[in-house]
Amino acid sequence: MVATESSGVAVRCAGTIGVVASVAMNLAFLAMYINRHYFGKRRSDNGSDSSTEITAVEPSKGKPPVTQDSVVNLDQGDPALYKEFWDGTGDRATIVIPVWQTMSYFSDLSGFCWFVEPGFEREVRRLHRLVGNAITDGYHLLVGTGSTQLFQAALYALSPTENGTPMNVVSLAPYYSSYPSVTNFLYSGLYRWDGDTNTFTGDKCIELVCSPNNPDGGIRKAVIKSKSAKTIHDFAYYWPQYTPIIEAAAHDIMLFTVSKCTGHAGTRLGWALVKDTEVAQKMIKFMELNTIGVSKDSQLRAAKILKVVCDDYELSPIGKVNHLFHFAQRKMAERWSRLRAVVATSGIFSLPDELSSYCMFAKENVTANPPFAWLRCHKDGVEDFEGFLREHKIITRGGTKFGVDERVVRVSMLDTDEAFNVFIGRVASLK
């Protein structure tokens, strides 16, 4: 694929500046050089590594490959599923950052938030207009080192410092397993985790609304009606590949992340749409104190990637079945279909009911394909389902971490094909 990419460069080059056919050999030579120079060693190359100045830093490979006998780790939601898509896009979303560029702390001193790269903000707003999953007009856009950091910035911004008692933070069980630990790890006097929304009896709180919900894929709305309750909407998974887009959301604080939208988890980039100016300013204050802004390199890379996603849909609508959301939706639907079939024949497992609805993005009725399977075990004698699966070399995350019982686990649906296939095979063998 690398060779194809660079040949593509040379081919477009020829088209662009009209290099004539007689120099094709030289171009081929040069294409090979560019390939090695800019994209490193060819994957099929068994010879010695030639000059690779620009890619001299070997990037990491993520998790090790899965084999038939190995442990399959589906605990975290590492979005490896997306690599296949990006493998096929050539160099269009490749980022090049010259060393003298983007050195300053400051991105845009004339903008609302000095550490947001204008190009990143532009592409994010464009993406929401394309997908229709959130209103951006009238909202401030903030960037964070993943949406996790922005979640903490929001807790900070919504918790008054005056009265001395921490704000209660609640979420309907099963809730995302990180909410309690991220809320409590610094023993903040501003806020504290108070558990399941259903058991909360006060009126002043921050309610976390994750929709589609991690771990079970449910469509969630805020539960607490008190005027003193504030909400943070975690929309990490509110993208067409996971769920029908049923409305353009317009809540006070909405969190998104590149990780689960395009699969670039290592870029560690999230964003928040924030309605209230004072709340947004307090969130910026948190970001200044916590990390003095956010990696510009990640913002430039994410901007480039989101631009390609939008360009694909806007400039080549006719080929949309091959664009990001359609590709990922198809992959997810295939995986869910296989998992549901295996679960149906197992006799001992169950999954939440399938949800379907009209999707404003796809412009048709579609079925939800949540990023996690919320798998329940009904087999007699299996009380600790996470432990039971671990004995079968499948690593998942047990229900107690999500505030419910231990006969249910969360399984990532976003890992590699290899890992998913081994997982399906092992589940099928369990009776």
Added chain:
Amino acid sequence: MVATESSGVAVRCAGTIGVVASVAMNLAFLAMYINRHYFGKRRSDNGSDSSTEITAVEPSKGKPPVTQDSVVNLDQGDPALYKEFWDGTGDRATIVIPVWQTMSYFSDLSGFCWFVEPGFEREVRRLHRLVGNAITDGYHLLVGTGSTQLFQAALYALSPTENGTPMNVVSLAPYYSSYPSVTNFLYSGLYRWDGDTNTFTGDKCIELVCSPNNPDGGIRKAVIKSKSAKTIHDFAYYWPQYTPIIEAAAHDIMLFTVSKCTGHAGTRLGWALVKDTEVAQKMIKFMELNTIGVSKDSQLRAAKILKVVCDDYELSPIGKVNHLFHFAQRKMAERWSRLRAVVATSGIFSLPDELSSYCMFAKENVTANPPFAWLRCHKDGVEDFEGFLREHKIITRGGTKFGVDERVVRVSMLDTDEAFNVFIGRVASLK
């Protein structure tokens, strides 16, 4: 400069694969294409922007340019001084990240810290061996979103959760103005800011030791001798351009940052060298909860930049006067010389005494050139020196933020030549 870079590519290309002279015209054409394709619009190009797919995202420019009449902001230590150096290095430290690379959350599951890019760790350890400013053997290396985040990780790791009373955090005044706010902003029950080390009367505390010290450039050692006291050494400025390298430091926790080493502040990357395994593990835990790791794009870029710094010194030692630390040391020395001359003739200002010592890196006696000028005003009637300078359109940071009086200010010595020149001119005009 961009044109030169790409011509350089073509020239080396020719040398590498032996393209003969007869195709020089084609190469020139292609070099122009590569230039535009990979490095965007030529700076001297006034025509329309041709195909610039790979650089379609316009990076931010940092702070706006300074003119003779404009406000000069020397409050933050934005390291703009380094741009001149990197402008002259061509494409050797340019980073290219293909879209399908480095997507996973995980960098190295076999390493001590799963989110540290192996290439980044390798270059950091190499850099310390080159400069001789810190021992790395036997130390764990962690990465953070700037050293600010690692500072918080260290507070978290050094504060026991059991006893219910927060650890006192102290530092000798004048101390870095961010220490109090970063320590206290979340009202953590684990630690709390307790001010100047000199006024601390207990024995159990975390002492912050910044050396050379921000703001005054002093060489600092830990003051508190109690066995219950723990230390965090902030070595953001312990590099040869700022201070003689007097020893290879070997403290329990040592923090460094790319921002003040190479000038890439926007990359938001710091690192920690940590001796104790349990402390390092707790710091990793903090990083997982706070941001689920650190931007890989920034780590890859920083690795590339540090590699070029090391390569320059190790592979071309004869040209060392033109390499990073020598360049920056010369720039800093020129600026300090001009500032000291202006201050000496002012009659109303003073600076800390010049420090000099044998530098193990430069292998000669050198004078320190701190990143900040700690400027004191002796003019009658000027109580609020920061306010006085602001009236003359010079933005600085006043002494009270550093725990001392308001007749002293901190002035960044790292800004652009233009800003520094205007600053010097204005200071010279004040009597």
